[in-house]
Amino acid sequence: MAEKPRIKIFVVVVLTLALIALIVLSMVPDSPLLHLTSPLGKVFNPIVRLGQTVTRSVSGWISSVSESDKIRRDNEDLREEIARLQNELAAREDAAKQFEELKDAFGLPSLFPDMTIKGGYIMNRAIGDWYDAFRINLGQKDGILVRQDRSFAVVDANSNLVGRVLSSDLDSAKVLPIIHEGFATGARMEGSHGVALRVRGDLTLKDDNLIYADQIPLDASVAVGDRIVTSGAGGVFPEGLPIGTIEEIHMADDQRSLEATVRPAVSFNRLTAVFVLIGG
Amino acid sequence: MPTRRVVILSILYLFLLAILQSVLSLLIFRPAYVPDLLLMLPLIAGIWHGRRYGFWMGLTAGFFRDFLAGRLLGPGILIGMYIGLAASLLHHEDRRFRLLFTAVSAPILTVMFSLLMTLLQIVTPYPDQPPIEHRLIVLRSVNQLPWQLLINVGAAFFVLLLFYLIPLRKREKRTNLTLGSSGGVEHDVFDLN
Numbered sequence: 001m002a003e004k005p006r007i008k009i010f011v012v013v014v015l016t017l018a019l020i021a022l023i024v025l026s027m028v029p030d031s032p033l034l035h036l037t038s039p040l041g042k043v044f045n046p047i048v049r050l051g052q053t054v055t056r057s058v059s060g061w062i063s064s065v066s067e068s069d070k071i072r073r074d075n076e077d078l079r080e081e082i083a084r085l086q087n088e089l090a091a092r093e094d095a096a097k098q099f100e101e102l103k104d105a106f107g108l109p110s111l112f113p114d115m116t117i118k119g120g121y122i123m124n125r126a127i128g129d130w131y132d133a134f135r136i137n138l139g140q141k142d143g144i145l146v147r148q149d150r151s152f153a154v155v156d157a158n159s160n161l162v163g164r165v166l167s168s169d170l171d172s173a174k175v176l177p178i179i180h181e182g183f184a185t186g187a188r189m190e191g192s193h194g195v196a197l198r199v200r201g202d203l204t205l206k207d208d209n210l211i212y213a214d215q216i217p218l219d220a221s222v223a224v225g226d227r228i229v230t231s232g233a234g235g236v237f238p239e240g241l242p243i244g245t246i247e248e249i250h251m252a253d254d255q256r257s258l259e260a261t262v263r264p265a266v267s268f269n270r271l272t273a274v275f276v277l278i279g280g
Numbered sequence: 281m282p283t284r285r286v287v288i289l290s291i292l293y294l295f296l297l298a299i300l301q302s303v304l305s306l307l308i309f310r311p312a313y314v315p316d317l318l319l320m321l322p323l324i325a326g327i328w329h330g331r332r333y334g335f336w337m338g339l340t341a342g343f344f345r346d347f348l349a350g351r352l353l354g355p356g357i358l359i360g361m362y363i364g365l366a367a368s369l370l371h372h373e374d375r376r377f378r379l380l381f382t383a384v385s386a387p388i389l390t391v392m393f394s395l396l397m398t399l400l401q402i403v404t405p406y407p408d409q410p411p412i413e414h415r416l417i418v419l420r421s422v423n424q425l426p427w428q429l430l431i432n433v434g435a436a437f438f439v440l441l442l443f444y445l446i447p448l449r450k451r452e453k454r455t456n457l458t459l460g461s462s463g464g465v466e467h468d469v470f471d472l473n
Contacts, residue, residue, distance in 0.1 A: 012361075012365065015361065016358065016361075019354050019357055019358040019361070020354070020358070022353060022354040022357070023352050023353070023354035023355055023358070026352045026353035026354055027352060033353055034353065036353065037346075037347045037353070040343075040344075040347055041347070044295070044298070044299075044347075047295065047299055048299055048302050048303070051299045051300075051302070051303045052303055052306065055303050055307070122306065123302060124301070124302035124303075124305045124306060124348050124349060125305040125306055125309075125311070125349075126305065126311040126349055127301055127302075127305050127311060127314055127316070127318075127345065127348055127349050128311050128312075128314075128316065128349070128397060129311065129312075129394075129397045129398070129401055129420075129421065129424075130350075130351065130355075130397040130400045130401055130404075131311075131345055131346075131348065131349040131350050131351075131356070132311065132349060132351075133349050133350075133351065134349075135348060135349060166351075166406075174349065176406065180406075181409065181410075181412055182405065182406030182408075182409040183406075183409075184408060184409070184410050200410050203412055203416050203417065203420055204416060204420070207310055209309075268309065269309050272306075
């Protein structure tokens with residue numbers, strides 16, 4: 001009888017070791033293990049998109065109904081008419097917004113003529129402090145193949161920097177947003193005098209949708225409201241992508257440089273569509 | 281062997297909760313305020329349906345977590361497996377005990393998971409990540425904990441409600457009204473024992 005528990009413990013230990021091996025192997029860049037999630041993405045992504053659409057429709061319907069309740073007290077006939085019109089308007093506004101986003105996106109190719117631009121949707125955002133990457137519905141089938149020395153810039157419809165691709169499987173990719181503390185890139189002030197600096201996510205600022213700029217020379221001419229763009233150094237991001245606007249400037253702890261709090265140009269709260277810049 | 285109903289319903293639970301968590305992550309900007317349904321799933325599965333079901337739901341729910349937003353493939357599967365197995369130690373024949381264990385273990389799991397995630401954040405930084413004071417990481421986790429506790433207890437009872445509304449085993453009509461409210465002995469859905 002003592003054999004059975006022993007076998008079970010043995011199975012758990014073997015599985016634990018196998019999973020640890022899986023973790024280590026998935027650390028290898030371009031690991032074939034990342035393909036494991038591809039079949040799941042094929043089934044899961046369309047369902048999530050459907051779920052998102054249904055949620056938007058339901059919230060639109062609820063808001064129109066709650067509005068109509070107020071109107072009912074005044075006039076029953078008008079209530080129905082207004083609710084119907086509001087619902088229609090909400091649907092059209094959504095469609096118009098998407099159209100505007102996509103229309104603007106068509107301007108992207110002229111900004112980056114050497115690059116292929118792939119448009120996609122955010123499937124989910126972070127679901128915890130360690131599970132903190134965005135997932136988008138673009139993957140290796142779209143040419144997004146991440147290697148140790150190669151990543152991809154992710155922008156919104158107005159070409160504002162959103163983040164960089166961390167990893168990809170066949171149908172989806174994980175994106176590290178600029179507000180994440182793991183993100184850092186070279187940047188410069190917009191304009192001809194272009195002071196070089198570094199922009200990075202910050203643990204204490206990310207909940208307020210802010211990022212940090214440091215390594216700004218003491219003699220640099222920077223002011224609140226100045227815009228920061230990518231410098232193009234490092235090769236991941238093309239030069240000139242808008243990052244954000246300076247909100248506050250202060251002295252670094254070592255008193256040898258300036259630091260700044262930056263409001264990202266991209267609005268993460270409302271971000272649904274993203275574009276990956278490939279090649280160049 | 282699990283019945284076809286168990287397999288189909290388990291896939292349904294997983295997809296339903298994963299989709300809900302995905303959609304909620306888009307609606308709620310702060311990750312700490314998103315109910316962690318995929319964390320609570322193996323806990324409820326282990327407590328309410330025993331070892332083998334907790335084990336399998338832990339593995340699959342963990343795989344979904346890694347797929348959705350994990351930095352690496354594997355930690356979620358491993359953690360989920362252990363949650364399912366540990367939760368099954370609380371599997372009890374009496375429904376009232378299972379309910380009590382659910383209410384007690386959901387906040388405990390949230391605290392332990394938060395500790396583990398804090399540790400993982402410290403030991404597995406992203407490539408090229410600027411150095412961060414460990415104190416800040418710990419402080420942030422501690423600050424988020426009260427909300428997470430509240431939200432995850434709610435998430436646990438939501439998963440429980442799902443298990444109740446769409447039960448793994450067909451409910452049998454009660455013919456003997458003298459039966460106790462605990463509903464008698466229930467077996468592991470995979471008929472382990």
